[in-house]
């Protein structure tokens with residue numbers, strides 16, 4: 588899932604050519620992260636939540652970003668090239684810490700509707716803009732269960 592669907596805009600410092608396209612000096616260039624992430628050749632069934640896709644990938648974000656074989660990069664959310672995110676080490680570790688602590692402290696479950704049926708969040712119901720995230724959806728958070736188990 589791309590959180591930045593288009594990279595941060597840049598401009599080319601000299602005229603260039605890429606697969607037959609002429610790029611004039613000063614032209615804006617944006618990195619289409621969404622298109623790369625949604626490429627079914629790179630990621631079969633790309634919108635399916637499937638952490639097992641990366642089960643054999645032991646690279647850190649920085650190692651993946653500097654892998655000369657672009658097909659071995661897990662994602663491009665930190666950008667690409669020499670303006671790559673300088674904070675990816677902090678970003679990756681902060682995400683790991685916050686997610687693992689949330690999973691340690693809470694039990695997350697889908698909320699029920701009035702008939703007691705589970706409400707499945709729509710993975711395509713996203714906020715709009717350069718950066719996207721899921722719109723708020725109902726859920727059940729059970730910190731209480733944790734307290735119970737400690738008594």
Ligand code: HEM
Nearest residue numbers: 591594595664665666667669670671672673674675677678
């Ligand atoms: C999950 C968290 C983060 C994400 C998704 C993220 C994403 C990005 C992206 C997409 C860019 C533009 C890259 C490009 O133009 O190709 C960028 C640039 C940058 N990021 Fe991050 N970032 C994150 C966290 C951080 C943190 C924690 C720091 C600093 C402590 C940081 C510092 C920077 C800097 C300094 C740049 C500019 C690099 C340059 O233009 O040379 N980022 N980031």
